[in-house]
Amino acid sequence: MVHTIETSPELLTLMSETVQAAMQTPLEEKIIALGRCLGRGVRDETMVDAEFIYVRGLAEIEATEVKVMQVLDQPTGLTPEGYAEAHWPGWRRPEILSELPGFGAVLDASIARLTSAGMVKDDGIGRLPPDDGSDTEMWILTDFGKKCLSLLRAVTSNNP
Incomplete structure (x- = not known):
């Protein structure tokens, strides 16, 4: 998985935004949901754009x-x-x-x-x-x- 992320600028950006959003929330369920978005993006690169939107949306709410x-x-x-x-x-x-x-x-x-x-x-x-x-x-x-x-x-x- 790390090799996949390292070789894809889109996945690196998704990982960065996911980690940043997770660091800024006390909600455990939000942290886990963000991680799942990252995981789906890594498993299926055709979903990276959609997962960006979910990560950004989840980042906006508490x-x-x-x-x-x-x-x-x-x-x-x-x-x-x-x-x-x-x-x-x-x-x-x-x-x-x-x-x-x-x-x-x-x-x-x-x-x-x-x-x-x-x-x-x-x-x-x-x-x-x-x-x-x-x-x-x-x-x-x-x-x-x-x-x-x-x-x-x-x-x-x-x-x-």
């Missing part, structure tokens, strides 16, 4: 963002009677805060970091405002966000 992602991965709440849809299409701020009550002052920053990393998006854009006058933000995980969360969960499910 425990606070992971908690928000875990909430967004749950089924959304029921809409009030009379709505066309039975469930909200995404998570609104009040519902997120009911799941994470201590996040009032930091939720916007966490959502901004996750949005910047491509892990969440506002699926409420273009929707009519709800009858209750609340805003139309409907936060959901992107496919990339779901994959990053699954990388982190794979670690915790393998380590009881």
Whole structure:
């Protein structure tokens, strides 16, 4: 493996970014997930570019963002009677805060970091405002966000 990394500038860069991201986090599951990204890149050089993206995405988040992602991965709440849809299409701020009550002052920053990393998006854009006058933000995980969360969960499910 070392010989493979030494002979490939792309793998050297992937290794460097992986180690740097791992050194800057206290989250064990993130460190292991980062290492697995490096391992996949070494085993299959056609995946190096994709693994760069996963490493960079994982490097952007910490425990606070992971908690928000875990909430967004749950089924959304029921809409009030009379709505066309039975469930909200995404998570609104009040519902997120009911799941994470201590996040009032930091939720916007966490959502901004996750949005910047491509892990969440506002699926409420273009929707009519709800009858209750609340805003139309409907936060959901992107496919990339779901994959990053699954990388982190794979670690915790393998380590009881």
